[in-house]
Amino acid sequence: MEPNSPTIKNSESLQFWKNMNGAQKMVMITMAVLTLIAVLAAAILNNPASSSSSSFAEEDSRNHHLNSVIKKACANTLYTSLCFTTLSSIPSPVSSDNNQTVLSFHYILEFAINQTKKHVLETQVSSISRFQNQSWSSQQQNAIKDCMEMLDQTQYELEQAIENLHQFPESVGYLPRSYGYLKVLLSAAMTNGYSCIDGLSDLEALDSEAQKEIKKHFQVSLNPISQMISNCLAMITDMEKVRRQETMKNPRMLLMKIPEDRLLDWMSVKERKMMQMKGKLSPDVIVACDGSGNYSKIGEAIALAPNFSKIRYAIGIKAGIYEENVIIPREKTNLMLMGDGMNSTIIAGSRNIVDGFSTFASATLSMLKTFISLNFQYC
Known part of the structure; x- marks a missing residue:
């Protein structure tokens, strides 16, 4: 028989095991068990079926929570079916801290x-x-x-x-x-x-x-x-x-002092006091139909007012009848119109549907502006 044959190797391994004492055998057994555990753990972690199963479970739990929140949000809406359709594609946010769905x-x-x-x-x-x-x-x-x-x-x-x-x-x-x-x-x-x-x-x-x-x-x-x-x-x-x-x-929260003045939120305390200062507020420009002011038309003063102003811009309008339809574009923020009184400063637009204007376009004073234009062919 050859010296390096399997039979001889097994015989030598058996003799080596017999010559070991109890402590050495325990160490060998422990190492073998730990090696086996490591191999099994690696196999489980690398098993696509196991990983996929865990992932599906997490996704199912997340979708269940998402559907529950959507159902609650749409419960008292007038158009419930439309609400579900609107929110059906909402992505589920996940917190990186605890991997939990956070849907505020x-x-x-x-x-x-x-x-x-x-x-x-x-x-x-x-x-x-x-x-x-x-x-x-x-x-x-x-x-x-x-x-x-x-x-x-x-x-x-x-x-x-x-x-x-x-x-x-x-x-x-x-x-x-x-x-x-x-x-x-x-x-x-x-x-x-x-x-x-x-x-x-x-x-x-x-x-x-x-x-x-x-x-x-x-x-x-x-x-x-x-x-x-x-x-x-x-x-x-x-x-x-x-x-x-x-x-x-x-x-x-009950101890917090909430103002009960019923005034507009966008007005500061300073501006509210300013509204009460009758006759003491100085406008930035004056409109007068007799030509004695900076402008004779209200529309002219509005057109030259600053865009997206962070501070209040006041336009004083002297007594008189202003025959114009005033449009305030939405970029004219913080704009204030100050007249001389309801029976003194009068804006008198005269557009009507008979003259070809729509009801909306006939407004004497409106506050918006479109940025979309259409090209038409006349009949």
Whole structure:
């Protein structure tokens, strides 16, 4: 038999084991067991089926929590089915600290508002594609432009709502004014759609197929937008109830001094006092229809006022009748118009639907401006 054959090697190994004492044998056995455990652990960790199973379990738990939160958020909305559809694609945020799903009210609300913005943008694009370079009467053109302006204003107000949501941290808790401005912005955004449809209804006397086509397009596009905003407002109302209950149970919050003056949030204490200083406030520029001021038209003074001003810019308007329709673009922030009294300073716009103006465009004083333009072909 060969010297290095398996039989001889096994015999030598057996003799080596017999010559070892008890302590040495225990060490050998321990090392063998530890090696076996390490091999088994490595096999389990590298097993795709095991890893995949664990991953699926975590994902299932996360989806269950997500669905539960969405169901709670949509519970008291007027358009529940639409609410579920709106939130169905919401990504599940995960905290890196404990790998737990963190789905706050602000996170859900912001996602819902962003989904509404997306729908508004799609409506803007489809409307431009549908109505641009088409032949419409002047009244129809005005109505379409009004609707496009309303869509642009809705987009702007939804963006402002998200900005306001970021400025008010959810961790602060409930305060009486917490969601006040946010609700104002969303309510204004929702009514824009109604203004568009109302303007189109004014033209029903035309009774043309083109008129019906325009109205149907905007009704189909704007109704879901108004409903999505309505759902957002319902979510806020529910959250306010929850926060109010939390406040009642929190002695520290109850001790906080909340102003009860009922004045506008955006006015500082200094500005509120300024409003009460009759005759002592000096305007930055003067408008006078007799030519004795810096401008003779209110529109001229507004056009040359600073854009996005951080401080109050006051325009004094002397007594007189100003026959103009005043439009204040939304970039003219912190603008104040100061007249000489309700029976002294009079703005008298005279636009009307008979002269070809829509109801919306006939406003004597309005505060917005569109950044979307359409090209029309005249009939």
